[in-house]
Amino acid sequence: MTERTAQELVKTLYEAMNARDLDALDDLFAPDFLDHQDGQHGVEALKAQLRSFLGAFSDLHVDVEEVLSAGDRFASRTTVSGTHDGELMGLAPSGTAISVSAIDIVRMHHGRAVERWGGLDMFSLLVQLGVIPQPQSA
Numbered sequence: 001m002t003e004r005t006a007q008e009l010v011k012t013l014y015e016a017m018n019a020r021d022l023d024a025l026d027d028l029f030a031p032d033f034l035d036h037q038d039g040q041h042g043v044e045a046l047k048a049q050l051r052s053f054l055g056a057f058s059d060l061h062v063d064v065e066e067v068l069s070a071g072d073r074f075a076s077r078t079t080v081s082g083t084h085d086g087e088l089m090g091l092a093p094s095g096t097a098i099s100v101s102a103i104d105i106v107r108m109h110h111g112r113a114v115e116r117w118g119g120l121d122m123f124s125l126l127v128q129l130g131v132i133p134q135p136q137s138a
Contacts, residue, residue, distance in 0.1 A: 004111040005069070005111075006067060006069035006073075006074030006106075006108060007067050007069070007074075009028060009074075009106075009108065009111065009112075009113065010064055010067050010074070010076050011064065012024070012028060013025070013028050013113075014062045014063075014064055014078065016028070017050065017054075017060075017062055018060075018061055018062060020054060022047045022050055022051065025043055025046065025047055025050075026043055027112075028112060028113060029043045029046060029112055029113045029114075030043075030109065030112045030113065030114040031043060032114070033046060033112075033113060033114060033115070033116070034114070034115050034116070035115075035116045036115065036116060036117045037116065037117060037118060037119045038119075052088075053088070055086045055087070056084060056085075056086040056087060056088035056091075056093075057082030057083060057084060057085065057086070057088075057098070058082070058083070058085050058086060059082050059083050059085075060080065060081070060082035061080075061081050061082060062078050062079070062080050062102075063078060063079045063081070064076060064077075064078050065077045065078060065079060072107055072108050072109065073105060073106065073107050073108070074105070074106055074108065075103065075104065075105045075106075075118075076102075076103070076104050076106070077101065077102070077103055078101070078102045078103075078104075079099060079100070079101055079102075080098075080099070080100050080101075080102055080120060081097070081098060081099040081100075082097070082098060083095065083096070083097050083098075084096045084097075084098060084129060088129075091129060091131065094129055094130065096128060096129055096130065098125060098128045098129065099128075100120055100121050100124050100125045100128065101120075101121050101124065102118070102119055102120045102121065103118045103119075104116055104117070104118040104119060105117045105118050
């Protein structure tokens with residue numbers, strides 16, 4: 001295991017996701033990792049969730065926009081883009097291109113992510129996929 005900075009962890013994490021190398025997450029997340037957004041425990045639960053999302057967006061790509069760190073925590077702002085070409089949460093593939101922001105706050109310990117809060121802007125994703133209508137301006 002490597003002691004890494006927040007910037008190194010974020011860079012390595014999204015490089016692995018963009019390369020579809022989910023096995024690399026074993027070294028980036030603590031075995032008892034807790035995702036407060038989804039209530040999931042452990043790296044395997046995280047990988048299963050990511051496999052599902054990667055299956056729905058085979059060309060998924062994450063761009064890191066910003067990383068801020070303080071002490072044992074960091075916040076990252078990313079943009080997730082891809083084409084909805086596989087089933088997602090029961091939604092049939094639509095062929096729709098999406099571009100959605102995500103904000104994450106992560107607590108690290110010994111260079112690994114141990115807790116996460118935040119996540120993908122699901123409202124924006126569902127609007128882009130046509131599941132909910134585009135809000136009308138006043």
